[in-house]
Amino acid sequence: MAKALEQQSWPYEVYxxxxxxxxxxxxxxxxxxxxxxxxxEQMLSNGSKPGTVKQYRQCLKRFYADLPDxxxxxxxxITNWRESMLxxxxxxxxxxxxxxxxxxLLDYLGRRDLQNMNRAEAKENESPELSRAEYLRxxxxxxxxxxxxxxxxxxxxxxxxxxxQELKLLTVEAVKNGVIELPAFGGKVEELNIPTGxxxxxxxxxxxxxxxxxxxxxxxxxxxxxxxxxTFVIGNLCEEARVPVEKGNPRCLRQLYQSTMAGIEENIAxxxxxxxxxxxxxxxxxxxxxx
Numbered sequence: 001m002a003k004a005l006e007q008q009s010w011p012y013e014v015y016x017x018x019x020x021x022x023x024x025x026x027x028x029x030x031x032x033x034x035x036x037x038x039x040x041e042q043m044l045s046n047g048s049k050p051g052t053v054k055q056y057r058q059c060l061k062r063f064y065a066d067l068p069d070x071x072x073x074x075x076x077x078i079t080n081w082r083e084s085m086l087x088x089x090x091x092x093x094x095x096x097x098x099x100x101x102x103x104x105l106l107d108y109l110g111r112r113d114l115q116n117m118n119r120a121e122a123k124e125n126e127s128p129e130l131s132r133a134e135y136l137r138x139x140x141x142x143x144x145x146x147x148x149x150x151x152x153x154x155x156x157x158x159x160x161x162x163x164x165q166e167l168k169l170l171t172v173e174a175v176k177n178g179v180i181e182l183p184a185f186g187g188k189v190e191e192l193n194i195p196t197g198x199x200x201x202x203x204x205x206x207x208x209x210x211x212x213x214x215x216x217x218x219x220x221x222x223x224x225x226x227x228x229x230x231t232f233v234i235g236n237l238c239e240e241a242r243v244p245v246e247k248g249n250p251r252c253l254r255q256l257y258q259s260t261m262a263g264i265e266e267n268i269a270x271x272x273x274x275x276x277x278x279x280x281x282x283x284x285x286x287x288x289x290x291x
Contacts, residue, residue, distance in 0.1 A: 028074040029111050031067065036060050039108045045265070046258060047161045049182065049190050059101035078102060078116035130252040132260065134243045138234075141241035148205055150237040152198075153217065153230060157253035159195050164231075164250040168215045168224035175202045175216060 036057075043053050064071070066081065078099065085095045103115045135158055142151035156162060156170065166182055174180045178199055180192040194202070206216050215224040231249045238248030246252075 028072040028077075029106075029109060029114065031064060031071045031073055031109075033064065035109060036064065036105065039105050042108065047261060049161075051183075051190065055097070056101040056104070059098045060105060062098070063102050073106070073111070073114055075114060078114065082116060128244060128247050128252065129259070130243070130247040130256045132256065134241070134247065135253070135256055138237050138241040138243055142237055145240065147237065149217065150233050152201060152205055154234055154237060154253065155198055155201070157234075157250040158256050159198050160192055161254060161257060162192060164227050167217060167230065170202075170216050172203070172206050172211060172213050172216060175199055175206070 040053050040057055040060075043056065044050070063081070067073070067077070081102075082095060082099055085098070099116060106112060106115050135154070138154050139151055142148070142154065156167075157164070160180075162170065162180065163182075166180075169180050169182065175194060178194050178196075180194065182190045182192055202216055206212075211218065217225040217230075219225055219229065227250075234250070234253070235245050235248035238245045
């Protein structure tokens with residue numbers, strides 16, 4: 001760590017290259033502030049909540065400051081950084097959130113070989129991918145069997161980036177307004193738009209269930225549905241639709257939304273490039289030097 005950095009008060013131990021037992025430089029990757037900024041911008045464009053992005057920015061700012069002078073990440077860097085935080089007495093949850101941010105950055109940079117994952121992160125990273133065909137089969141099965149709640153729950157998590165713990169905020173009032181207000185970092189509010197078709201289906205469902213106010217999805221005793229109950233309903237629908245049960249959870253449905261949006265954005269980017277190329281060709285034909 002440079003002398004200028006050492007004069008500041010850091011929450012972690014400062015390790016020399018020898019203490020880290022680092023690999024040769026060619027096996028590492030140099031990190032820049034631009035890399036971090038571009039990664040955070042991609043998170044926002046992919047639908048991540050501003051509060052989550054702000055939290056990641058703080059974690060990555062801390063990590064970048066604690067890197068050695070050359071800002072190079074090696075195979076042992078993250079492991080030793082985790083150990084230093086444990087030594088300093090940081091809570092395991094805080095450490096996991098911080099390391100998770102760095103892991104996602106490394107994934108973005110194409111260097112998953114430098115990641116450090118605990119069991120929970122590794123398990124999440126291996127979540128099975130639900131295809132759009134399987135998703136549509138789930139909706140079709142629910143419709144044919146008359147299981148409207150399962151149909152709507154499946155559609156909600158595949159159509160919006162709604163955290164399952166915030167399902168209680170999907171109220172009759174919110175659906176009428178077409179917007180769910182999610183709590184964000186620093187006391188701010190993030191607005192999540194409800195697709196028009198889903199909005200109409202939810203209001204029709206609430207009307208027939210005599211739910212005039214409050215959460216749309218309720219248990220028999222009128223309380224908001226909880227995570228376990230939601231996963232149980234979607235999991236049962238997977239079995240009936242002949243879709244692997246391990247794909248029957250809100251997380252896989254949210255991942256389907258993200259992958260679908262990423263595919264659309266990629267196609268749009270290609271169309272923009274093609275249109276620009278056609279524009280240049282037209283200009284060349286009209287006013288090119290040898291035209």
